Amino acid sequence: MHDSGAWISVSMPYVTPRQASAPDPWAQEAADHGHVGSQRLLHVGEVQPPPFVAAALQVPPSNPVVLRRRLVLLDDEPVELVESYYPTDIARSTRLAEARKIRGGAPTLLAELGHTLHHVEEDVSVRLAAEDEADLLVLAEPTPVMQLVRTSSSQNERPVEVSVMTMLPGRHLRYHLTIGHDDAQSH
Numbered sequence: 001m002h003d004s005g006a007w008i009s010v011s012m013p014y015v016t017p018r019q020a021s022a023p024d025p026w027a028q029e030a031a032d033h034g035h036v037g038s039q040r041l042l043h044v045g046e047v048q049p050p051p052f053v054a055a056a057l058q059v060p061p062s063n064p065v066v067l068r069r070r071l072v073l074l075d076d077e078p079v080e081l082v083e084s085y086y087p088t089d090i091a092r093s094t095r096l097a098e099a100r101k102i103r104g105g106a107p108t109l110l111a112e113l114g115h116t117l118h119h120v121e122e123d124v125s126v127r128l129a130a131e132d133e134a135d136l137l138v139l140a141e142p143t144p145v146m147q148l149v150r151t152s153s154s155q156n157e158r159p160v161e162v163s164v165m166t167m168l169p170g171r172h173l174r175y176h177l178t179i180g181h182d183d184a185q186s187h
Contacts, residue, residue: 015120015152017108024105026072035075039082042136043069044099046088053085056151056162066091068106071136078137081166090115090160106161107152115154117161123149124173133166146171 014025023031030037046064054061065085072080084106086096095102095109102109107117129137129145137145145166152161 014105015107015117015150017111017116018104019108022104030074038073038076039101040071040073041068041099041101042071043067044097046092046097049085052149053162053164056149057085057087057159059087064088066097068096079168081133081136082163084161084163086161087159110152110154110160115158115160117152118155119153119157121151121153122175123151125149129166137166137168139168144169148173 018025024037024039026037026039028037045067047067049057049059049061049063049065049067051061053065054063057065059065066088068082068084068086070082071078072082086106090110090113091097094113096106110117125147126144127147128142129139131141133139133145134141134143139145145168148163148165148167150161150163150165151159152163153159
């Protein structure tokens with residue numbers, strides 16, 4: 001991320017359930033590179049979702065969803081803004097709707113709630129930072145940012161989480177695809 005482009009991020013640790021005592025994947029990734037990774041929770045509550053989030057979650061645009069908005073820090077410097085959205089029928093009255101850290105992370109809690117993540121789709125684009133994003137990420141305007149939208153679905157193919165990650169320029173993401181034996185066979 002910061003160092004000579006050698007830092008390459010992968011998504012799997014961020015979508016895989018883990019033990020509640022395991023380190024946060026961001027803290028672990030940063031530590032693996034000799035840094036301190038942390039997050040600051042900015043907002044938790046029910047909101048009207050942006051139209052693309054409502055569509056991805058397959059909920060009517062007028063339905064509220066639970067939003068967890070947080071600022072991701074590297075060595076106490078902002079590097080990413082993350083907004084994670086959940087259908088209210090899954091998140092309301094759970095730790096997803098509480099303004100505190102979720103031990104083991106959201107994928108672990110979703111699995112405990114019966115919504116183990118099975119399929120993850122990511123869409124990456126580049127755009128100019130919005131004014132509030134530029135303020136939170138301490139960017140001069142106009143500055144391009146990378147936006148990654150991750151839609152996670154459960155084993156019954158129901159979308160249960162949409163995360164919108166707004167990242168500083170200079171990120172490198174790597175994707176590894178595993179094709180199952182049954183998927184690769186032609187019939």
